[in-house]
Amino acid sequence: MWRDHVWSDHNDVQESEAGHPMPPFDVPEGDPFGPHNLPYGVFTPAGADPSERRVGVRLGDQVLDAGAAALALGSPYASLLAQPTLNPLLAAGRTAWSDVRRALTAWVTVPSHQEVIEPLFHPLSSVTLHLPFEVADYVDFYSSEHHARNVGSIFRPDAADSLTPNWKHLPIGYHGRAGTVVVSGTDIVRPSGQRKPPGDQAPVFGPSVRLDIEAEVGFVVGVPSPMGRPVPLSEFREHVFGLCLLNDWSARDIQAWEYVPLGPFLGKSFATSVSAWITPLEALEAARVAPPERTHPLLPYLDDSGEEPGGYDLRISVALNGHVISEPPFSTMYWTAAQQLAHMTVNGAGLRTGDLYGSGTVSGPGERERGSLLELTWNGRDPLELPDGKRAFLEDGDVVTLSAWAPGPDGTRVGLGEVSGRIVAG
Known part of the structure; x- marks a missing residue:
């Protein structure tokens, strides 16, 4: 099995002109996975046990550990995001979906959150991606x-x-x-x-x-x-x-x-x-x-x-x-x-x-x-x-x-x- 990002146009960590990795918040202008998108997935970080699965949100070529971010920032929706699958979030309903999306957008765009959540990003090229939800029918x-x-x-x-x-x-x-x-x-x-x-x-x-x-x-x-x-x-x-x-x-x-x-x-x-x-x-x-x-x-x-x-x-x-x-x-x-x-x-x-x-x-x-x-x-x-x-x-x-x-x-x-x-x- 190979990962979803292998053939992606965005599979390399973005670097600054000086050759240093850019902060995860600095998504290049025009990136289709900018803060206006924020799709959900389930991932295992590099080096972790394969059974350790976490809800992630993609921003550019980075994956934010959404559960860890929610816990760190005291979100009332932490229990939905600190899960090995998207199903609890899926079942929570439209109000929760909107609230969580609004919070995620703030976490990745408001400067005051950056110090807390920057360590919670993982390069997309380093993670293992999984089936994001348990399929019922x-x-x-x-x-x-x-x-x-x-x-x-x-x-x-x-x-x-x-x-x-x-x-x-x-x-x-x-x-x-x-x-x-x-x-x-x-x-x-x-x-x-x-x-x-x-x-x-x-x-x-x-x-x-x-x-x-x-x-x-x-x-x-x-x-x-x-x-x-x-x-x-x-x-x-x-x-x-x-x-x-x-x-x-x-x-x-x-x-x-x-x-x-x-x-x-x-x-x-x-x-x-x-x-x-x-x-x-x-x-x-x-x-x-x-x-x-x-x-x-x-x-x-x-x-x-x-x-x-x-x-x-x-x-x-x-x-x-x-x-x-x-x-x-x-x-x-x-x-x-x-x-x-x-x-x-x-x-x-x-x-x-x-x-x-x-x-x-x-x-x-x-x-x-x-x-x-x-x-x-x-x-x-x-x-x-x-x-x-x-x-x-x-x-x-x-x-x-x-x-x-x-x-x-x-x-x-x-x-x-x-x-x-x-x-x-x-």
Whole structure:
């Protein structure tokens, strides 16, 4: 396993012109991880026992031990931050989230706090990052119209409409496997399963030969809800703490043979990678945008015409072995995270702290805006030409890295933590 920051553009300790390390508060102007961002993660300091995990907040190329800072400054929220996971903070609710964020912002910007908390920073390059929260349930959606139309055109080229009849009426999704959600930097073992090549009379068993990515955004639930009570659109930000980048690895050949009639199973459940950093929704207020115009009337529980803008302007980049192959725009997603949450609970299913749901593959209208190799290579027909060779699907040793940023306040950029994974033979 390698760490989230290995491929980051900000993986070196910033130095002054004299060559001395800069104080952790002196974040360079324009850094996407400045005090306007402050994402949360869980880390182990260098030299500490691997089981010693602490809540950290990223500032530039430094990680602040948030629990130690809260204890040192007498914060009433110290008990939420002096934990080995984000779950207690997630469960505390929106008022606590706002209070803690306000306090953290003050701690890293007000000079009177600097002497106390400066020793509590750790260089990002020295720490080990962990899965930041305990995942309760995992749901994945299918909410990009461009992605859905591309997939429909690939597999149903003669259909009158490349979308299924239900697509414009509800956010399609499936229930995944929470136990295989892993933090960025975790090796992805090539899955094996049944696959039936076209024209063969019977299926064969073996490693997937059509291993793919899905560039997504994951939303992290904090406050639970009781069974039997749907969560309306208006309560999205009362329950969802923040978001992260997510790669829902997919074995297309296993999936194609197994998915009729009940949908994805082994082709999806072997691994889902998430960033080590969770960006709170409050850091993304400037990135809120209206979703694309709806072409079909929506049932009342999904009708967001009277709600605040539910989309997010996130600019995603997909790199394969260091070469950017796609830049999917999240602002084009037809279904919003609030609608996904409303649909996920409309049958009475309850939420739990640590629930994670993926947006579905993010794809835009352009050929260089597609969020999967399935689309980028048109199911392998048109392999990508890369400096290290052609790629239709992933080969052993390939490294996929998703990164992203969003517009922030006053012309700043809000960086999202990278999510990377390397394919290894099973």
